Amino acid sequence: MSNILLFLLGLGVFLLGIYILKIGLENIATFNIKKMIANFTSTPLKGCLTGTFITALLQSSRAVSVITIGLVDTGIMTFGQALGIILGTNIGTTITGQIMAFRLEALGWPFTFFGLIMLVLGKRMRIAGFILWGLGFIFLGMDIMGMAFSFVINNPLVKNLLFLTARSHLLAIIFGIIFTAIIQSSSAMTGIVLVLAKNGHLDLITSTAIILGSNVGTCFTAVLASIGASVNGKRVAAAHVVLNVLGVILLYPFLEQFTMLMSLSSTDVPRQIAHTHTAFNVFCSLVVLPFAGLFVKFIAWLVPANNDTG
DSSP states (O other): OHHHHHHHHHHHHHHHHHHHHHHHHHOOOOOOHHHHOOOOOHHHHHHHHHHHHHHHHHHHHHHHHHHHHHHHTTTTHHHHHHHHHHHOOOHHHHHHHHHHHSSGGHHHHHHHHHHHHHSSSSSHHHHHHHHHHHHHHHHHHHHHHHHHHHHHHTHHHHHHHHHHHHHHHHHHHHHHHHHHHHHHEEEEEEEHHHHHHTTHHHHHHHHHHHHHHHHTTTTTHHHTTTTOOOOOHHHHHHHHHHHHHHHHHGGGHHHHHHHHHGGGGGGHHHEEEEEHHHHHHHHHHHHHHGGHHHHHHHHHHHHGGGOOOO
8 A cells, every 4th residue: 555655656746747847848938828829820730830849848738739729719710720739739749758768767856956946046047947846856756656666566456457458459558548538647647657668567569559548548638628619629629539549540450560660769668668659649640731621621520510519
């Protein structure tokens, strides 16, 4: 029981780190995020690049999706413009995994300490302090979760759960969907997977399947945000779900071949996982981008105008 509490403590510290890092990155932007999103979406490509940048900046695809639904719902942006943003959020969200794949847990305390010092040195240092402080908490949280898992992994329930995910790729995807929808953070799910992989408890293919599921699970927030929205707001949420679900469906039959190819990208399993996550999301977005017009028509057919309740 104490080890489970230790894991939950690590998860809490990790999520706090993501929140603090998000504050620091938001403060870098002296411009209005909503205005920028609305102004730089004249084409699907521009929208995709804007969505990638903003999501990397805010460290939250959920936040960008919810903002986009709000902009479409109020008529500031059309659904066609919003599609580019959705494609970009999938790419931007992989930045978190790339950062966490570095084996920097030992820097958790130094980052946290120096980040706190920089926070009190004045306004100019405050933004860098928040970023350093947030990264410190992220690495500390991963370190604590790693220590906890070394004991929790012997729990029969945890053992059986990991055995099931390793035995069935489909179950691993379903686990990723459900767990991410519950904790409302694909970044946290990615962090847990990377910790397990670093400690040798998950292989590349199982880790990839779980993260693919987390891509779908993170859409749950957008679906909730679209409740009561206009038909175009609902279409934004639907586009987010369809994009990720279709990506998983298309890749699933070739999961083993894909992970085998990505294993060549690095000798380090956590780095392989980060590369796999990035490659998958970039591929899905780039495949849809040339057919953005057709995709818009498909979503419009899927969510017809008579569903408008806003």
